[in-house]
Amino acid sequence: MTKFRYVVLFLVLIVISIVALAISSPAEVNGVEILYTYKVVQTYPHDPTAFTQGLVFHDGFLYEGIGLYGKSSLRKVSMEDGEVVEYVNLARDYFGEGITILGEKVFQLTWRENRGLVYDLATLQQVDEFSYPTEGWGLTTDGKHLIMSDGSDVITYLDPKTFEPLWSIGVQSENGPVNRLNELEYINGEIYANIWFSDLIARIDPVTGKVLGWIDLGDLHRLEKAENSKVDVMNGIAYDQENERLFITGKLWSHIYEILVCPYQ
Numbered sequence: 001m002t003k004f005r006y007v008v009l010f011l012v013l014i015v016i017s018i019v020a021l022a023i024s025s026p027a028e029v030n031g032v033e034i035l036y037t038y039k040v041v042q043t044y045p046h047d048p049t050a051f052t053q054g055l056v057f058h059d060g061f062l063y064e065g066i067g068l069y070g071k072s073s074l075r076k077v078s079m080e081d082g083e084v085v086e087y088v089n090l091a092r093d094y095f096g097e098g099i100t101i102l103g104e105k106v107f108q109l110t111w112r113e114n115r116g117l118v119y120d121l122a123t124l125q126q127v128d129e130f131s132y133p134t135e136g137w138g139l140t141t142d143g144k145h146l147i148m149s150d151g152s153d154v155i156t157y158l159d160p161k162t163f164e165p166l167w168s169i170g171v172q173s174e175n176g177p178v179n180r181l182n183e184l185e186y187i188n189g190e191i192y193a194n195i196w197f198s199d200l201i202a203r204i205d206p207v208t209g210k211v212l213g214w215i216d217l218g219d220l221h222r223l224e225k226a227e228n229s230k231v232d233v234m235n236g237i238a239y240d241q242e243n244e245r246l247f248i249t250g251k252l253w254s255h256i257y258e259i260l261v262c263p264y265q
């Protein structure tokens, strides 16, 4: 082989490698952001008819916000057997979205109804409601504020008593704004966000909005899909602070997975 041919072969191999990495690895797409994978620690049952839009762990139970018009609800669910312990249905013209718990209250967003619902944590009786100008997608709390997503790249902090928007952050990765931020969970000083219609969770700096890393849960989604072809996207992040357990599920998924997040090797 001539020297020229060696050079051409070398360049072709480099191009193939770059393309392969770009396709296979979000870490390469996102530059220095860290790519994480996971290990499944434990599996729990999940109602495969539940169109999960919000997920929170509190005091041994999962609380779940369910979506779709005519099927939306707020549920308190037993971890071990997936049984619904308590529930309240939403009005048929409300599409339930993200939920969070702060103090003795549960807060639930609605998708396009511009209406937030507030419940007493102990009874799940509705005690208040509030409005906001955007769509409602994900909801979490840092212990002081309500933190919501609206389907764009913006996360808004709200006062939990007056529901006034206090400030917003724009979520940015190495590739620019990250849109379609969905279900949220505030975990140890970071905001975890499902990106709608992907199998990725963004780990976000809650002050700057910078994406710190990505968790790739594609294999978990494929595992669910192999069992039931009707499953929808991954959507549902909950954290048990006391026992440091992270739970993941999706819309119409049959399981809730407790996972351990670890850097991609």
Ligand SMILES: [Ca+2]
Binding pocket: 054, 055, 056, 139, 140, 183, 184, 185, 236, 237, 238
């Ligand atoms: Ca959550």
